[in-house]
Amino acid sequence: MESEQRPNERTVSQLGEFGLIRRVTAQGTGSTNTLLGPGDDAAVLAAPDGRVVATTDVLVQDVHFRLDWSSPHQVGRKAVAVNLSDVAAMGAVPTGLLVGLGCASDAPTELVDGLASGMREEAGLVGTDVVGGDMVTSTTLTISVTALGDLQGRAPVTRGGARPGDVVAVAGRLGWAAAGWAVLARGFRSPLAVVGAHRVPEPPYSAGPLAADAGATAMIDVSDGLLADLGHIAEASGVAIDLHSDRIGVPQRLSEVASALGANPWRWVLTGGEDQALVASFPHDAVLPPGWQPIGAVTEGSGVTVDGSEYAEETGWQHWTG
Template identity: 75%
Template sequence: MGPDSSQDAQTISQVGEFGLINRVTSGRAQSPGTLLGPGDDAAVLAAPDGRVVATTDVLVEQVHFRFDWSTPHQVGRKAVAVNLSDIAAMGAVPTGLLVGLGCSPDLPTTVVDELAAGMWEEAQRVGISVVGGDMVSATSLTISVTALGDLQGREPVTRSGARPGDVVAVAGRLGWSAAGLAVLGRGFRSPVAVVGAHRVPEPPYEAGPQAAVAGATSMVDTSDGLLADLGHIAAASGVAVDVRTELVEVPQRLTEVASALGADARHWVLTGGEDQALVATFPQGRPLPEGWRPIGAVVEGEGVTVDGDAYAGPSGWEHWR
């Protein structure tokens, strides 16, 4: 937003709630689907399909992000990306964002400026805007993003539609964020590509609607890890899922990083979260959309297996564990 040097030195308490809102929203163009943007009691968005897909994620400083590992701009992008990937996982296209921010009164306004810049940048990747939100005082910096989406006349792709015989496929990167987290946890800041994958995920937004058009029977994003999120599909659908390791790519870069750290790159790929890849099931014999690659099959039974056996160790992230 280009605040001048006098603004840079200000804190949240000095500019106040409405001054802060103005810094976040002024000069920003609203997307065409926004009929009424920030500035009133609520925003108004067009809903061409007649249904609205909605999702919310909350990010808390020192739990989901650290400013000694990521810049505010990167945190802003990530806060939006994790929500937009959920919209894509329903087979929908994003239409708008609502942002809630809780922060200390003595937080520099430049931090909020950069958070907002990152949020707007990620939103513009899919052609949408921040249409409203709320800002409050809090002891820990907390970011809550609600993303809205449109199904474009299709039925939502839920977690409960997988059937035995379906092909399991994935779109996007796996294991990169976990590798980046491991690198940062050891006190390193490179390789840049790996660390960057943890700081800012790159969800395959277009792959969600493409999967829906191609007849995907179920879909989820890999926020918790491939095996953990496949477990959600298995439980909701009343089926079992078997992942075949010969089909799961382990990138050479991750293998190199794992070797340097004494870690297991395949474990990162199978269980690492926050890549925001999409995993879906498709009827057998139907061509997969471009960008999707098969990694296993849906079978009779329950739970998730790897090459027919239970996976040893945690399958992904769980809160409060």
Template identity: 70%
Template sequence: MSPNTPDGAETVAEVGEFGLIDRVTRGRPQPRTTLLGPGDDAAVVAAPDGRVVAGTDVLVEGVHFRFDWSSPEHVGRKAVAVNLADIAAMGAVPTAVLVGIACPSTIAASVVEELTAGMWQEATRARVGIVGGDMTESATLVISLTALGDLRGRAPVTRGGARPGDVVAVAGKLGWSAAGLAVLGRGFRSPVSVVGAHRAPEPPYESGPAAADAGATAMIDVSDGLLADLGHIAAASTVAIDVRSDLVEVHQRLVDVASALGGDPRHWVLTGGEDHALAATFPDPHGVPEGWKVIGTVARGQGVTVDGATYTGTAGWQHWR
């Protein structure tokens, strides 16, 4: 349920659509790639490469976030991060975000202002602009974002280019969001570093273009879980991928949390989603760029294995399952 509107607080209905848009956009800085920002019928964003990488995500209250677990600012940061991670996974540099917000008329205007403040915070971290969007009324709070990116002369790195003989590598955190979810699900709010990783992930945006420059043959944003997302690469590339568990880092903080909750930290790392790390395949293990760690290999065949065997248990998240 959305935060209750305090007595006397302005609702979005009282502020109005255009008044609220003005509040959340006025005075916000834009990068040089924003040629025309919010305020007109559409934005104009520079695309020096001549191609635009585009992706979209929808976040629904109660499905993707809960306000009893995350503040509106956290939700805003997460909404932008999950979109820009997809752009980086194509080997592109993120340039802009378009935001759509649908919410009940009775929600406090301050909630939307805090939500968009978090969006601006993450956009600034990624050096992109929020260039436009839309607001409307709905029974449930829904956030829809479209992210744009520029390849800067690179070929896009798709899921379908992995080849036998490649190595598999990852950049960013794995398992932290799943651990944070487990902590919140047990009614705790600490350790802050683990809970914070679930509330507002920090994708390694610069690692995507770096991987493309290093000759990555395939790449994906780890949103549904490492094994599940490597499965998408394996299927698209018609190859087999084997992950070596001894090469996959399990941070001591995750071990400590698992010990306290009775969980399995390696399971979080292999199957936990929403960290928005990046996974990629490279033709040369010595050519893997800084910030990436080799965790497995690509061979002829199909599917994903761990230490040569099928992983028992759920490999990752799927909607409607």
């Protein structure tokens, strides 16, 4: 990662590893789950349920984010959000975050401060903290976040529990982040609503535990695209899923952006990732929690269809393809 150092601006090499760690882990929310916070060999978190939900995501510069498109603060928020949404998708609530950061020795401390402030802001939305981590030298800015969570007595909602007859429902936005990426890729910086959706996702964190309490049989967050991620549920559950396009719809704002770009907004909605929405299956007689919208049904068979037909294009993002 190349950086332009300003006069009198400190770099991470001048600050040192432990000074850097202190900057990233400082000024947390004071979560009640943190029994021993940063500063020792490891943190100690309460696990009232007796089980710990754990997930990790790695974000690499120019693969998952671009610093000419997003500020360090926005990147920090996104790095945390993509992990917290995984915790929510299990029906759990977050209890702590561990951060691994690789950056160049001449990276300005301003970069790290921005990442850290964004991480703290996003973590604060769910009342949790960055409780520890590690810093290393790297030529490519790389952020690894591990999120821990508590099920609070619930059974984990996995990908493998969907049954024929279940209702498929979604909580959160679909297609907005993909539309934002398309706008930025064309060299534009507006409209801010869709560009902002790419920079910082807005996962419906509380919707995950609510779905679990309502009897959700399977759940996943939409990180790679609605069709691709529902495909994981269909495969794990040994079922088919059919989406009803009239139940999903395309927001007018996305239609307007697509018209301006000559794009297909349905492709963003069905295959665009990174909105970190939640999609789940529920028993047909379940009362859907607030914020959940039915969009399809689970049937016998395999695969995912839209209005009974197979979607002809790529269904979502995959690494190491193309």
